[in-house]
Amino acid sequence: MHTLTSWATSVPFALPTAEITPIAAEPVRAGIYAVAPLLVGLPLASAAILLLLGRRSDRWGHWLGVLASAGAFVVGLLTFIAMLGRDSSQRVLDVRLGSWIDAGAFHVDAGIRLDPLSLTFVLLVTFVGTLIHVYSVAYMDHDKDRRRFFAYLNLFVAAMLVLVLADSYVLLFVGWEGVGLASYLLIGFWNQRTPYAVAAKKAFVANRIGDVGLIVALGLMFATFGGVDFDTVLGADMSAVNQATLTGVGLMLLLAACGKSAQFPLQSWLGDAMAGPTPVSALIHAATMVTAGVYLIVRSSAIFDAAPTAQLVVVIVGAITLLFGAIVGCAKDDIKKALAASTMSQIGYMILAAGLGPVGYAFAIFHLVTHGFFKAGMFLGAGSVMHGMDDQVDMRRFGNLARYMKVTYVTFGAGWLAILGIPPFSGFFSKDKIIESAFIPTDGQTWRAWVFGSVALLGAGITAFYMSRLFFMTFEGERRWSNKTDGSPQHPHESPRLMTWPMIVLAVGSVGLGAVLASGSRFVDWLAPVTGEHEHGEPVVPANVLVVVTLVLVVAGSVLAWRRYAISTVPVIPPIGTALTRAARVDLYQDVVNDALLVEPGVHLTRSLVFADKAVVDGAAVGVGQSAVGLGGLLRKTQTGYVRNYAATMLIGLVVLVATVLVIQS
Amino acid sequence: MSLDHYLVLAGILFSIGAATVLLRRNAIVVFMGVELMLNATNLLLVTFSRIHGKLDGQVLAFFVMVVAAAEVVVGLAIIVSIYRTRRSASVDDVNLLKS
Numbered sequence: 001m002h003t004l005t006s007w008a009t010s011v012p013f014a015l016p017t018a019e020i021t022p023i024a025a026e027p028v029r030a031g032i033y034a035v036a037p038l039l040v041g042l043p044l045a046s047a048a049i050l051l052l053l054g055r056r057s058d059r060w061g062h063w064l065g066v067l068a069s070a071g072a073f074v075v076g077l078l079t080f081i082a083m084l085g086r087d088s089s090q091r092v093l094d095v096r097l098g099s100w101i102d103a104g105a106f107h108v109d110a111g112i113r114l115d116p117l118s119l120t121f122v123l124l125v126t127f128v129g130t131l132i133h134v135y136s137v138a139y140m141d142h143d144k145d146r147r148r149f150f151a152y153l154n155l156f157v158a159a160m161l162v163l164v165l166a167d168s169y170v171l172l173f174v175g176w177e178g179v180g181l182a183s184y185l186l187i188g189f190w191n192q193r194t195p196y197a198v199a200a201k202k203a204f205v206a207n208r209i210g211d212v213g214l215i216v217a218l219g220l221m222f223a224t225f226g227g228v229d230f231d232t233v234l235g236a237d238m239s240a241v242n243q244a245t246l247t248g249v250g251l252m253l254l255l256a257a258c259g260k261s262a263q264f265p266l267q268s269w270l271g272d273a274m275a276g277p278t279p280v281s282a283l284i285h286a287a288t289m290v291t292a293g294v295y296l297i298v299r300s301s302a303i304f305d306a307a308p309t310a311q312l313v314v315v316i317v318g319a320i321t322l323l324f325g326a327i328v329g330c331a332k333d334d335i336k337k338a339l340a341a342s343t344m345s346q347i348g349y350m351i352l353a354a355g356l357g358p359v360g361y362a363f364a365i366f367h368l369v370t371h372g373f374f375k376a377g378m379f380l381g382a383g384s385v386m387h388g389m390d391d392q393v394d395m396r397r398f399g400n401l402a403r404y405m406k407v408t409y410v411t412f413g414a415g416w417l418a419i420l421g422i423p424p425f426s427g428f429f430s431k432d433k434i435i436e437s438a439f440i441p442t443d444g445q446t447w448r449a450w451v452f453g454s455v456a457l458l459g460a461g462i463t464a465f466y467m468s469r470l471f472f473m474t475f476e477g478e479r480r481w482s483n484k485t486d487g488s489p490q491h492p493h494e495s496p497r498l499m500t501w502p503m504i505v506l507a508v509g510s511v512g513l514g515a516v517l518a519s520g521s522r523f524v525d526w527l528a529p530v531t532g533e534h535e536h537g538e539p540v541v542p543a544n545v546l547v548v549v550t551l552v553l554v555v556a557g558s559v560l561a562w563r564r565y566a567i568s569t570v571p572v573i574p575p576i577g578t579a580l581t582r583a584a585r586v587d588l589y590q591d592v593v594n595d596a597l598l599v600e601p602g603v604h605l606t607r608s609l610v611f612a613d614k615a616v617v618d619g620a621a622v623g624v625g626q627s628a629v630g631l632g633g634l635l636r637k638t639q640t641g642y643v644r645n646y647a648a649t650m651l652i653g654l655v656v657l658v659a660t661v662l663v664i665q666s
Numbered sequence: 667m668s669l670d671h672y673l674v675l676a677g678i679l680f681s682i683g684a685a686t687v688l689l690r691r692n693a694i695v696v697f698m699g700v701e702l703m704l705n706a707t708n709l710l711l712v713t714f715s716r717i718h719g720k721l722d723g724q725v726l727a728f729f730v731m732v733v734a735a736a737e738v739v740v741g742l743a744i745i746v747s748i749y750r751t752r753r754s755a756s757v758d759d760v761n762l763l764k765s
Binding site: 640641642643644647648651 | 684687688689696757758760761762
């Protein structure tokens with residue numbers, strides 16, 4: 001990392017609309033940045049304490065978890081403030097922790113990369129994470145395993161911070177696996193229920209497929225660049241590298257991102273992941289972990305910028321997932337699964353933006369941050385509704401809850417308006433920018449601008465419909481409550497303060513964060529040291545027109561939802577619906593396709609292997625034994641036990657021996 | 667009279683003894699077959715001693731007699747003891763080797 005300080009001037013690639021000038025990392029050892037390892041250390045230590053002490057820490061364990069997460073946030077905030085004090089050209093720092101792997105030509109240093117991108121994630125993860133920790137204290141109050149839950153949450157925060165703070169792809173991979181593990185443990189937190197355990201397994205396996213992509217990418221990087229740390233890989237002279245190799249690396253990274261971020265075609269696990277406790281869905285499966293794929297792509301921007309084919313695939317994947325999630329979201333009646341489909345769709349937006357190249361990186365991260373706030377807020381709201389409604393998740397059994405859960409209603413409403421993109425809520429600033437960027441031609445190809453721009457625009461309209469449907473079915477209309485599981489009538493009630501306060505804070509973020517970060521393109525400038533400065537190309541449709549068209553679509557979608565789910569009666573039993581509705585209810589047959597393409601052949605393969613094992617391998621082993629037994633049985637017959645038989649044998653043997661000797665001698 | 671006749675006689679006696687050992691079931695008779703074989707051997711030894719004009723064969727014959735006497739003592743004792751436990755002197759009844 002010391003040899004590449006001059007790379008900024010030596011790399012010649014230039015795209016028509018962009019001029020990238022990332023900054024080489026500057027090694028730091030002392031000062032405020034030396035405490036950066038605490039970011040990972042605090043939650044990790046807390047997780048270890050809670051898991052090792054076991055039941056002895058049951059009484060205070062959850063508060064330790066909250067404290068560790070809050071401590072990490074404070075450290076992150078201090079680092080952030082220190083970073084703000086530096087000139088923007090000096091904001092890429094590397095805290096070296098020491099040599100990690102030293103095996104011949106393969107050498108990796110463990111280090112912490114502090115730059116605007118990683119700090120953005122640190123602040124998002126620790127801030128939202130801490131709020132959700134606080135929320136969980138109340139939400140998991142009745143669970144006897146609350147301490148274990150907090151241990152896993154802390155483990156997740158630690159792993160996520162390793163992921164975003166790593167200064168090499170190998171260390172990133174450690175965090176990548178860590179969040180996968182934490183996600184698995186938390187989805188299957190109530191693993192005494194078999195479907196939940198199965199959901200956890202499904203998420204784990206789907207993530208492994210993506211991980212294979214990351215491993216292959218690591219191998220390709222080492223073979224191509226001779227190293228796997230960010231400075232070596234991203235600082236290399238891309239024009240000297242084989243285009244096919246770069247495309248391969250890009251596609252493998254995309255595969256990894258698809259697995260972790262539930263993008264097409266590896267998206268099927270996210271809906272089932274809602275089996276986990278709702279705070280988990282809010283933190284891991286909405287705000288942070290599932291956005292790791294976006295982080296990976298933005299972090300690897302140098303590779304993607306030099307591999308336009310891979311970039312195009314990224315955009316296509318994002319566009320497909322965006323529509324896919326939106327369509328599925330329209331048909332789901334389970335409030336958490338509808339939100340999960342929405343998450344999938346919103347991450348599709350981010351991936352699409354990240355695939356657009358330098359013009360979209362900053363907006364992908366911007367949307368990621370605002371989405372982290374409003375989606376986490378809405379998930380916590382959904383958890384609050386479930387808390388008040390005896391863990392009911394079927395929206396057809398909600399209705400008119402606005403009167404009973406005022407705080408939840410208002411905070412959820414803030415998130416709803418934010419995701420719709422109504423100005424001045426935060427989603428407006430981020431999503432609108434992505435739509436606008438999608439309409440900017442890449443490399444002068446206007447067809448791409450039209451296709452992907454229209455998809456993004458259409459997605460905004462569908463988003464408005466399904467989010468409004470969710471909101472109205474839950475909070476408006478007439479009440480359609482069923483009795484509790486024990487037969488007594490429902491008594492919806494507002495959640496305790498420990499739950500409402502995090503929701504309020506997140507709602508404030510949903511309302512104001514976008515405007516604050518967008519004013520004077522503050523956020524884009526902040527990220528510039530990583531994503532590079534770029535000139536803003538002109539969209540094929542004027543930006544003002546786009547804003548108006550988007551808003552019209554959004555309002556149209558919302559009004560449609562209002563007419564169907566707030567004014568008219570919502571049937572308690574889901575109507576049969578059109579073919580598309582039926583398909584969307586089962587996630588557009590993605591599980592059927594996966595089963596037919598992967599699971600069934602896999603099952604048949606294992607069955608044939610078991611058969612081959614029994615017939616061939618076992619047959620050979622058992623056959624040898626059996627033939628020995630048979631031979632022994634034959635030989636046994638010569639052993640009669642009669643002395644004279646033995647004597648006769650001796651005599652005959654002797655005679656034969658003598659005869660032989662005589663014959664030979666004669 | 668040629669000494670060859672003694673060799674033939676010894677062979678016949680040995681064959682009779684061997685056949686007795688292999689074919690008869692009464693342990694006493696089997697034992698007698700064994701003695702017959704030993705004595706056939708003795709006859710052979712003495713004959714060869716005579717042919718070669720040396721005394722080695724005769725000395726060896728004495729050894730065989732001594733060993734045979736000892737063997738008779740032990741063997742008869744075993745037969746008697748088997749007869750006492752099994753009420754039979756048939757060698758076919760003594761097949762414990764075939765578990």
